Amino acid sequence: MPANKKHLLKTRIARTSKVLAAVVGSLVAAIAVLSLLGLLGLSEFVVLTIWFVFPSLWVFFMAVVYWVKKPIKAWGVLGVVVLVCGVSIYFLKTMA
16 A cells, blocks of 8 residues: 655655654654753663663654654754753753
């Protein structure tokens, strides 16, 4: 059964960007969120449940990327997550 043409991306660059966002961008976003959790004092939580939380978080971000229609918006969503986590980590490190 062929895919519905209106849901497919037109260019090879868009498809490649979406796949890279799903794999690499989601991985970076999941690591950023877990790093923030570890810095917030939940290091025992992160260490004990990393086998369950990390893959689930990675798959969640992958699903978010595929729900978003355009690759630039997907990169934007992941960028905002990483930026918020990065700024939070920076402020937590400088205040401590």
